[in-house]
Amino acid sequence: xxxxxxxxxxxxxxxxxxxxxxxxxxxxxxxxxxxxxxxxxxxxxxxxxxxxxxxxxxxxxxxxxxxxxxxxxxxxxxxxxxxxxxxxxxxxxxxxxxxxxxxxxxxxxxxxxxxxxxxxxxxxxxxxxxxxxxxxxxxxxxxxxxxxxxxxxxxxxxxxxxxxxxxxxxxxxxxxxxxxxxxxxxxxxxxxxxxxxxxxxxxxxxxxxxxxxxxxxxxxxxxxxxxxxxxxxxxxxxxxxxxxxxxxxxxxxxxxxxxxxxxxxxxxxxxxxxxxxxxxxxxxxxxxxxxxxxxxxxxxxxxxxxxxxxxxxxxxxxxxxxxxxxxxxxxxxxxxxxxxxxxxxxxxxxxxxxxxxxxxxxxxxxxxxxxxx
Amino acid sequence: xxxxxxxxxxxxxxxxxxxxxxxxxxxxxxxxxxxxxxxxxxxxxxxxxxxxxxxxxxxxxxxxxxxxxxxxxxxxxxxxxxxxxxxxxxxxxxxxxxxxxxxxxxxxxxxxxxxxxxxxxxxxxxxxxxxxxxxxxxxxxxxxxxxxxxxxxxxxxxxxxxxxxxxxxxxxxxxxxxxxxxxxxxxxxxxxxxxxxxxxxxxxxxxxxxxxxxxxxxxxxxxxxxxxxxxxxxxxxxxxxxxxxxxxxxxxxxxxxxxxxxxxxxxxxx
Ligand SMILES: Nc1ncnc2c1ncn2[C@@H]1O[C@H](COP(=O)(O)OP(=O)(O)OP(=O)(O)O)[C@@H](O)[C@H]1O
Ligand SMILES: [Mg+2]
Numbered sequence: 001x002x003x004x005x006x007x008x009x010x011x012x013x014x015x016x017x018x019x020x021x022x023x024x025x026x027x028x029x030x031x032x033x034x035x036x037x038x039x040x041x042x043x044x045x046x047x048x049x050x051x052x053x054x055x056x057x058x059x060x061x062x063x064x065x066x067x068x069x070x071x072x073x074x075x076x077x078x079x080x081x082x083x084x085x086x087x088x089x090x091x092x093x094x095x096x097x098x099x100x101x102x103x104x105x106x107x108x109x110x111x112x113x114x115x116x117x118x119x120x121x122x123x124x125x126x127x128x129x130x131x132x133x134x135x136x137x138x139x140x141x142x143x144x145x146x147x148x149x150x151x152x153x154x155x156x157x158x159x160x161x162x163x164x165x166x167x168x169x170x171x172x173x174x175x176x177x178x179x180x181x182x183x184x185x186x187x188x189x190x191x192x193x194x195x196x197x198x199x200x201x202x203x204x205x206x207x208x209x210x211x212x213x214x215x216x217x218x219x220x221x222x223x224x225x226x227x228x229x230x231x232x233x234x235x236x237x238x239x240x241x242x243x244x245x246x247x248x249x250x251x252x253x254x255x256x257x258x259x260x261x262x263x264x265x266x267x268x269x270x271x272x273x274x275x276x277x278x279x280x281x282x283x284x285x286x287x288x289x290x291x292x293x294x295x296x297x298x299x300x301x302x303x304x305x306x307x308x309x310x311x312x313x314x315x316x317x318x319x320x321x322x323x324x325x326x327x328x329x330x331x332x333x334x335x336x337x338x339x340x341x342x343x344x345x346x347x348x349x350x351x352x353x354x355x356x357x358x359x360x361x362x363x364x365x366x367x368x369x370x371x372x373x
Numbered sequence: 374x375x376x377x378x379x380x381x382x383x384x385x386x387x388x389x390x391x392x393x394x395x396x397x398x399x400x401x402x403x404x405x406x407x408x409x410x411x412x413x414x415x416x417x418x419x420x421x422x423x424x425x426x427x428x429x430x431x432x433x434x435x436x437x438x439x440x441x442x443x444x445x446x447x448x449x450x451x452x453x454x455x456x457x458x459x460x461x462x463x464x465x466x467x468x469x470x471x472x473x474x475x476x477x478x479x480x481x482x483x484x485x486x487x488x489x490x491x492x493x494x495x496x497x498x499x500x501x502x503x504x505x506x507x508x509x510x511x512x513x514x515x516x517x518x519x520x521x522x523x524x525x526x527x528x529x530x531x532x533x534x535x536x537x538x539x540x541x542x543x544x545x546x547x548x549x550x551x552x553x554x555x556x557x558x559x560x561x562x563x564x565x566x567x568x569x570x571x572x573x574x575x576x577x578x579x580x581x582x583x584x585x586x587x588x589x590x591x592x593x594x595x596x597x598x599x600x601x602x603x604x605x606x607x608x609x610x611x612x613x614x615x616x617x618x619x620x621x622x623x624x625x626x627x628x629x630x631x632x633x634x635x636x637x638x639x640x641x642x643x
Contacts, residue, residue, distance in 0.1 A: 096552035098552075103546060105543045
């Protein structure tokens, strides 16, 4: 074990020109009455604007680590810096008002309306009523819920997925630079979870928070994380970007944890927008002249509906399936398997065809577009 | 595709909720949810009506007329309500704060012993307690009120402790995690969510007190028990019937009122 320890020591990255927002230095937690530390000698630096996923088997200290950052749990040893300031000894309540916090069950107060739930922290910070109200509406918009419908409802009148969105909105209320999320989508059904994750990434693109996110789902970690921190009992085993974790696990523990499906999981890291796709033609006249190009029939609004011509394949016998260009290769594979199709049309937001991805591309090597990493 | 599926699921759920809201007007919904509350007052009204008609058909002698005179009954009823009200308020003022204190982390070890003492107070026969206290201190309403308070402390104390205990731990964590002080968490989250359980305890205490207060007349504190005593002393069966009927009607009505209050509180706090 001791030889791998060196690899896991985190060297703060200064190359990207971003400062570290959250820094843990030699942080340790030994619960009273326990001899084993729940977290031992943890060094971790999270760059501003990054989403860092904390992952590991149950009981390995993820929640403990998260709660030490906002001092819901007091570290036994070590220092915690937020935006360069040592917060190990500041007033905990004041500190927590500056940090967004989302937990698994949403933790919405059942006796508060949705608007009041969102307004909890702003109210404590002394905002006036009008400003709190406007902020609540703004955030409801942000998380995709119509303010006039939802602001006066009570949590029990919302579905689990909606409640979780309110949980995120509430954490964002006072616009904290840092967010801590403890398995926020853990209790949600897979379909809704997938959508919440997409929305979450969308929101993060606009708010750019620094986020520590606990999960036990590797798929989620790979999808959401800029970096992943893999924990074993009480210690950090590897801290790197998802691709590195999947392709170059630092030790046996991590490779066991990542498991056999690494190659498949990597597919979700590759965005379709970054790929060199095969051309697709929807112009009828071009159909005969270009032999090597797939040609699709389109409906009135320009959306492809069926194949007219496929090079080297039976166009009539191949169903036309589509995947949005905002998705990943994983989504494309999903669609192809689902539709029993050996190729998929990649479409833009309006549903218009942008290109084609073939099943064979997956094994033949995916080509990324020039200029993209 | 997955996105489309989940959207339909969500919209369907929303549509269902909204439709339900539209279908039922406010009044219709209230009636539908609470029509059972109408049953008890009707029984009480029937009981009193029956009593009134029955007594009306009897030839009452002068003593009976005097005892059953409106002024006499009303005075005793007022005394009775006074005893019940004051002792219940005292229970509320003592048991709820003590229950809250007991639920604090630092005082949790005391919960067992204090609840045991409360249980002891409840297990003692109230009649005996009232008599002993009257001999030890004084006869009269003050002693009666103290006795009633002691006998009814436990349900409220216990329900306060339980009510606070059953508050979802994740809500407390969410509150603290957002920077609420432990005090604010207590008064804005824990106590409001425990109120329905506390009110249920108060209802038990109230009903207990209505019954026990009939014994207060034995230590000179008046109340409807006095009417019973007069009937027994004078050997007038009609008076006894009326006394019993009024006491039963009062107990039922007060329980009903407390039930309504409980329903309102529960609806409010969801
Ligand atoms: N309040 C506490 N008192 C004592 N021990 C605790 C306490 N909280 C957690 N622990 C212990 O510390 C260890 C780490 O717990 P933690 O909750 O951080 O795990 P986790 O990684 O979040 O697990 P999970 O994935 O199950 O949520 C566990 O062994 C747990 O039993
Ligand atoms: Mg946990």
